[in-house]
Amino acid sequence: MIPLSAPEIAGNEWKYVKECLDTGWVSSAGPFVTRFETEVSAYVGSTNAIAVANGTVGLHAALRAVGVQPGDEVLVPNLTFVAPVNAIVYCQAHPVLMDVHPHSWHIDIEKVSTFLAKECAPRDEGLFNKKTGRRVCAILPVHILGLACEIEEIVALARRYGLKVVEDAAEALGVRYRGRHVGTFGDMGVLSFNGNKIVTAGGGGMIVSDNDACSDYGRYLTMQAKDDPVEYFHGEIGYNYRLSNIQAAVGVAQLERIAQFIARKRAIAETYRAAFAECGGITPMPNLPDVEPNYWLYTVLLHETTDLSRRQTIIRELNARGICARPLWHTIHDLPPYRTCQAYCIEHSPRLYERGVSLPSSAGLDQAHLMKCIADFKQVING
Ligand SMILES: *Cc1c(COP(=O)(O)O)cnc(C)c1O
DSSP states (O other), rough: OOSOOOOOOSSSHHHHHHHHHHHTTTTTSSSSHHHHHHHHHHHHHHSSSEEEOHHHHHHHHHHHHOOTTTTOEEEESSOOOSSSHHHHHTTOEEEEOOOTTTTSSSBOOOHHIIIIIIIIEEEETEHHHHHHTEEEEOOOOOOOOOOOOOHHHHHHHHHHHHOOOOOOOOOOETOOETTTTTTTSSSEEEEEOOOOSSSSSSSOOOEEESOOOHHHHHHHHHHHHHHETTEEEEEEEEOOOOHHHHHHHHHHHTTTHHHHHHHHHHHHHHHHHHHHHHHOOOOOOOOTEEEEESSSSSSEOOOTTHHHHHHHHHHHHHTTTTTEEOOOOOOOSSSSGGGGSEEEEEOSSSHHHHHHHOOOOOOTHHHHHHHHHHHHHHHEEEE
16 A cells, blocks of 8 residues: 555664663653754744643643633634544533635634624633633634644734634644744644654654743643652642653654655645646645645545545545545534534535545655556546
8 A cells, every 4th residue: 555644764763762772761751852842842943842642632731731721612623633622622621613714724714703703702701602601712723734724813813812822733843834833823832743744753742832831831731740859749630641752762863854754745745736737626735825834645625526425435446556545534513522512604624524535645655656646546536
C-alpha cells in the first residue's frame, strides 16, 4: 500500500534514542524533553512550550489552563478529527458545533459572529448562550489538513466577547497565517507528533503559548498538580500528561528536517493540483489567502453530484489498487456521542464529508508512486 502520511525516519533519531538508552534517561525527566520544548517554541515563535504525551491530552490541558469550567460551552467546528471535541467533554464542558465555510473548509467566521451576536447575551459573569443558559467560555478553531483557518479574525472576535481561544494546530506545524505560525495566535495552541503528522515523536504533543500564567498552570496540570516537590502535596486534580525523553529524542531529530518535509509536501500538492486541473469537476484543495500551508494531507472534493455511496466506492477502489486514500472526517453533529449537542446552522460540512478524499502525501512519497496515485485516481473517478 502507498501510505497516506508515513513517517520519514532518516536523520538523527537512532543516535538520539541511543543516547537516552545509554544514559538511562528514558522517562519524562531528561534533557531531550526540555530541548524539544525549546526548539519547538523557537521554531513557531512562542515564549512557552509544554511537551505532552499526545495532542489530545494537550487540548484537554490547554482548555483547562485557559479556564474552561464544567458546564461551560466551547465553540468547535463540525468538520474535524474528533479529538478536540472529546477534549471539551473531558473538561465536563459542552461543545457547540459550528459549520465550516464551503470554500475554506474551516470554521465559518460569519456564522460564529452571528451566533455570538444573536444567540448569546453578555452578563456580568461572561457571555451566555440564550438557548442553553450556559456560559460560553472559548473557541477551539481547528486548522485542518495543513491549511489554516482565519485565525487572526477569530481571535479578534473572541476578544470582543471576552472569550478564550485554544487553537488545534495538530496538523499544522509549520503552517503560517500572515507570516506567523498558527498555534501562536490564540491563548494557547496545540501541536501533535503522532506517527502520521508532519513531524512525529512516535506519539506526542506540545502546548505553545505566549501567556505565562496559562502556561505555568498548564504545566502544573500536566505534571500531577504537584505543589510541593518533596511532600506530595497536590492542590487539585492533575494529570500525568508528560512526554517521555525517548519520544522527545525522536521529536528533536524529526524537527531538524521539517523544512525538507514541508518542501516535499508542497511539491506533492503542486503535482496533484496541476494533474487534477485538467479533470473536470474535481475541486482542488483550497488555496487560501494569507496562508502558507504545509499540505499535510492533499485533499480534493469529488464532482458536485457525488453522493456518499459513490465516494465510498471510489475510496474502496483506490484502496484495492494499493492506494491509501481516505475520506474527510465524519461530521461531528451526527456521531452518536454528539447528536444531542447544539449544532448551529450546519449546511456545508456534511457535503464536504461526502465529497472529500485525502490522497497519499508522505514526505517520503517518490515521484513514481505519486504518478501512480494520480493515474489510478483519474481512472477510478472516471470508471
Ligand atoms: C491528530 C490530531 C489530534 C490529536 O493528536 P494526537 O497526538 O493523535 O492525540 C487533534 N486534532 C487534530 C485535528 C488532529 O489531526
